[in-house]
Amino acid sequence: MKRREKIRQHVPRGPLLAGLLLILASGGCGGRVIKENPFDSSAGREQFSLRVENQNIHDATIFLRTGGRRQELGTVSARGVEFFDFPWSPGTPLDLEIELSVGERHRMPSHPFSGGRRLDLVVASNLRRSIFRN
Numbered sequence: 001m002k003r004r005e006k007i008r009q010h011v012p013r014g015p016l017l018a019g020l021l022l023i024l025a026s027g028g029c030g031g032r033v034i035k036e037n038p039f040d041s042s043a044g045r046e047q048f049s050l051r052v053e054n055q056n057i058h059d060a061t062i063f064l065r066t067g068g069r070r071q072e073l074g075t076v077s078a079r080g081v082e083f084f085d086f087p088w089s090p091g092t093p094l095d096l097e098i099e100l101s102v103g104e105r106h107r108m109p110s111h112p113f114s115g116g117r118r119l120d121l122v123v124a125s126n127l128r129r130s131i132f133r134n
Contacts, residue, residue, distance in 0.1 A: 045087040049118040050096075052076045052084065059101040060123045070097060076123065088113065098123055098130060106130060 054060045054076040063070040073084040093110035106127045120133035
């Protein structure tokens with residue numbers, strides 16, 4: 001008898017498969033509350049534009065934070081400027097996070113984004129000094 005056949009005789013397949021199926025089936029039934037995705041188009045949302053000016057010497061990735069999740073808006077190259085368009089509910093504070101290509105992160109204070117359709121974000125050379133401009 002070959003070695004592989006001996007191993008197969010000793011491994012109980014029924015309980016193993018049942019366990020795997022149970023794990024896979026319960027993965028989608030966690031009872032989690034699903035928050036709205038800010039990128040889904042729906043009533044009450046308007047298209048906003050974020051202008052990001054990166055004054056840092058490293059590339060910067062911008063994340064939109066909603067409901068405990070980070071959604072990537074995009075990356076701005078070092079000393080570059082990019083525009084990002086996304087749907088957003090007027091009056092809802094904007095919560096952004098900046099992550100440099102070297103791993104440094106900074107979470108911006110929530111910004112009350114109520115008027116206008118464009119907001120400017122300046123990523124400073126000292127990441128902690130980054131600011132919003134209306």
